[in-house]
Structures are given as structure tokens and as C-alpha cells.
Amino acid sequence: MKAIRLHAFGPAENLVYEDVPDPVLSAGMVLVEVEAAGVHLVDTMIRAGSTGGSPIPVPELPTIPGREVAGRVSAVAADVSSSWVGKRVVVHLGMVPGGYAERAVAKVESLYELPAHVDAAQAVAAIGTGRTTAGILSQARLTADDVVLVTAAAGGIGSYLVQAGRNVGATVVGLTGGPAKVELVRSLGAQYAVDYTDPDWAAGLKAELGHREASVLLDGVGGPNGQQAFELLGVGGRLFMFGWSGGGPIEFTHTDLMSRGLTAGWAIGAKLSTQLRKLESTALEETTSGRWKALTTAFPLSEASAAHQALEDRATTGKVVLIP
Numbered sequence: 136m137k138a139i140r141l142h143a144f145g146p147a148e149n150l151v152y153e154d155v156p157d158p159v160l161s162a163g164m165v166l167v168e169v170e171a172a173g174v175h176l177v178d179t180m181i182r183a184g185s186t187g188g189s190p191i192p193v194p195e196l197p198t199i200p201g202r203e204v205a206g207r208v209s210a211v212a213a214d215v216s217s218s219w220v221g222k223r224v225v226v227h228l229g230m231v232p233g234g235y236a237e238r239a240v241a242k243v244e245s246l247y248e249l250p251a252h253v254d255a256a257q258a259v260a261a262i263g264t265g266r267t268t269a270g271i272l273s274q275a276r277l278t279a280d281d282v283v284l285v286t287a288a289a290g291g292i293g294s295y296l297v298q299a300g301r302n303v304g305a306t307v308v309g310l311t312g313g314p315a316k317v318e319l320v321r322s323l324g325a326q327y328a329v330d331y332t333d334p335d336w337a338a339g340l341k342a343e344l345g346h347r348e349a350s351v352l353l354d355g356v357g358g359p360n361g362q363q364a365f366e367l368l369g370v371g372g373r374l375f376m377f378g379w380s381g382g383g384p385i386e387f388t389h390t391d392l393m394s395r396g397l398t399a400g401w402a403i404g405a406k407l408s409t410q411l412r413k414l415e416s417t418a419l420e421e422t423t424s425g426r427w428k429a430l431t432t433a434f435p436l437s438e439a440s441a442a443h444q445a446l447e448d449r450a451t452t453g454k455v456v457l458i459p
Contacts, residue, residue, distance in 0.1 A: 137459070138236035139439040142197045144184030147443040150235075152436070155199070158233065158240040165219055165243050166210040167226065171255035172234040172436070173203030173263050174455040176380070179443050190408075191230060200439075201234025201457070203227055203263040204241070205255035215243045223249040225258035227266070227415065235439055237459045247415070253423055260429035260454035264291040265418025267377070270407040272299050273414070274400065275351055275375050279304030282349045284364050286356040287380065288325060289316040291454040294430045296353050297323045302426055308340065308349065310356075310364065312449070319430070319452065337363040348372070353402075358382035370395050375402040380449075429454050 138155045160166055177189045178200050186193055191202075205225040211217060226241040233239045249258050271292070277283060283300045287293040288309030300307040301324030309325035311317055312332050321328040327343060329336050348369025354361045358381020365385045368374060374397060376384060392399060407414065421427040430453025434442040438457075445451050 136237040137436065138199050139201075139436065139457075140197045140199055141182055144182065144193075144196070147179075147182070147440040147447070150182065150200070150440040150443060152439065155236070157238055158236075160210060160212045160240060162212050162214050163243055164212050164240045165208045165215060165224075165246065167204055167206045167224060167239050167241055168209045169204050169234070169237055169239055169459050170206040170223075171204070171259045171433075172201045172236070172239075172457045172459070173259040174201070174434075174439070174442050174446060174457060175203070175263060176378075176446060179447050182443060190404075194232060199233045199236050201232055201236070201239075202229065203259045204234045204239050205249065205258040205262070206239075208246075209238075211243070219243065219246070223251075223255075225249055225255075225262045225419070227262045227411075235436065235457055237436070247419055250423055256431045256433060256454070256456045256458075257422055257429050258419070259456055260291060260431060261418040261422040261427070262415055264454050265295060265422060265427065265429070266411060266414040267403055267407075268292050268295040268299070269414040269417040269421075270410070271296070271353060271375055271377055271402045274402055274406075275353060275373065277303050277305050277351065281305040281351050282308065282344070282347055283351045283353065284308045284310065284349045284367065285325070286310045286352075286354045286361055286364055288320045288323075288328070289430065289452050290355070291429070292355055292377065293353075294320075294323055294453050295427055297325050298427050299421075301325070305351075306347070308344075310336075310360065316452065331360045331363075337367060341367060351375070353377075354385060355379075356381040357384045361385045368395065368397060372397050374399040376400070377402045431456055433458050435459075
């Protein structure tokens with residue numbers, strides 16, 4: 136079969152499209168003919184030789200990256216029911232990679248059967264990015280009374296968060312970069328879509344909101360834009376952080392929290408690790424119902440290196456997927 140292998144840590148071009156042996160089934164496993172494989176920002180860090188603070192270990196080389204796949208079961212181990220053969224499924228492979236390939240093996244207990252109307256790219260987005268989003272939302276507990284700021288609103292998590300805020304009736308402010316992404320975020324249901332490449336975006340947004348103050352900030356960007364968004368939080372506001380792709384986490388002190396009555400927390404990581412199955416189910420339910428629709432940017436499997444580079448350059452929209 137064809138797969139992407141990494142033989143040495145380093146830049147995106149180290150991802151090599153080549154022939155590899157088919158994976159071997161062991162007890163409790165199924166073989167999936169991959170229709171779509173998810174690309175995660177953590178994949179780019181691991182490719183470079185770092186975990187970026189993730190609990191996922193740096194793999195031994197050579198390795199086939201990727202932990203999110205959707206496709207059709209073509210074979211099962213002897214101890215697995217043959218009823219799985221032929222079913223379309225989606226699965227998160229967990230700590231064991233192998234997704235950037237035409238075929239992947241997965242634990243049967245990790246599978247979710249897919250209804251016919253959900254395509255593979257949507258399913259892959261839900262099983263990884265969607266479950267993280269569900270975890271953030273379980274803590275944020277958005278209501279119709281909230282004014283919600285979402286950074287990187289055209290990204291994988293951000294676009295889900297915009298839709299979730301819209302679905303509960305909150306006032307959603309989507310922050311993104313560039314006119315095209317602004318229009319996209321507005322189409323997702325954000326009442327305010329703000330281009331934070333404009334140096335005066337924060338002042339302009341404050342004027343647009345008028346007497347209303349932001350009550351929730353959902354931030355995966357940090358850096359200067361995350362910091363400006365933090366300053367827009369009103370008295371009693373809630374901050375939930377899940378990354379700092381903008382260069383560093385939002386900085387604040389106990390005085391910031393006390394003087395404005397803010398609450399702040401890290402929304403992902405250890406606190407979600409015991410409820411991953413529940414969060415995956417929630418994300419897939421939102422997807423199959425149509426309440427969430429993932430934005431996706433697709434690349435052929437053979438162009439995984441280009442996918443990694445585009446993701447690192449912030450030249451993608453939503454979830455990046457590879458199509459064998």
C-alpha cells in the first residue's frame with residue numbers, strides 16, 4: 136500500500152510518500168480502507184521532533200503519522216465479529232499513529248459506525264477536532280445571554296465554536312485573518328466577524344458592541360491578538376484557553392482576575408482525558424444531526440508535506456484532511 140513515512144525529524148519535506156507493507160491485524164483489531172485521514176497541528180510538532188507539550192510521545196522512526204481516520208472495514212481479527220466487514224467507520228487511533236496511509240488498523244472498541252450521509256472528511260474532523268471542541272464547550276457552558284469572542288474563528292476548533300455559540304443563541308464574535316475568512320466566519324453565524332490583521336480591530340469591535348461587554352473568551356491563539364481579546368472581557372467574564380498559535384499564552388495576573396471578577400482556565404489536556412469517548416460521541420452526534428458542519432481543506436495523501444506546510448503557514452481553513 137501507499138503511505139506517508141517519516142524517516143528523520145525535521146521540516147515538512149521529510150514526509151515521504153512511498154510503498155510500505157500492509158498493516159498486520161492482531162487480536163481485537165480491524166483493518167480500515169482509509170477514505171480520509173486527519174492532520175493535526177500536533178502532527179507538525181511531532182514531525183519536527185517535539186510533542187509541543189502534548190501527552191503523545193515522540194515516536195520511533197520510521198513512522199507513519201496520523202491518528203484520525205475514516206473509511207470502510209475490509210477485514211477483522213479472528214476474535215472480532217465479521218459483522219463489521221463492509222461498514223463505514225470513523226476512529227481515533229489514540230497514541231498509536233498510522234493514519235496517513237491507504238489502510239490502517241484500529242481497535243474495534245474505538246470504532247463508530249457512520250451513517251451514509253456523513254462524509255469521511257466531516258467524520259475525521261469530528262473525531263479529533265470535534266471532540267476537543269466538545270470538551271471546551273462542556274466547561275464554557277454558553278448561554279443565550281453570552282457575548283462570546285472566538286479567536287481563529289475560521290480554524291477547525293474555532294469554526295465549531297462559532298456554530299455552537301450560534302446554536303444556543305449567544306452573540307458570537309469571530310476573530311480571523313483576512314477578508315475571505317471574515318466572510319466565511321460570518322456565514323457560520325457569527326453576528327460580528329472581525330479581521331484582526333487590522334491594527335485597530337479591538338477598538339472598532341468595542342465601538343460596534345457599544346454598551347455590551349464580552350462575557351466569554353475562547354482562545355487558542357494567545358499572542359498579541361489573544362491579549363487584546365482578553366482586555367475586552369467585561370466584569371465577571373470567563374476565559375478558556377486551549378492553545379497559543381500566535382506566539383505565547385495570554386498573560387494575566389491575580390490582580391486582573393480580582394479587579395474584574397474574571398475566571399480563567401486551561402480547557403484541554405488532563406481534565407478531558409477520562410471522558411474522550413463521551414466527547415467523541417457528542418461531536419459525532421452534532422455532526423450527524425447537521426448542527427455542526429466542519430470546514431475542511433483537503434490534500435491528496437501524496438501531498439502530506441504540502442498539507443503540513445500550509446497548516447504551519449496558516450494557509451488553511453478548518454480541518455486539514457488527506458485523501459488517499
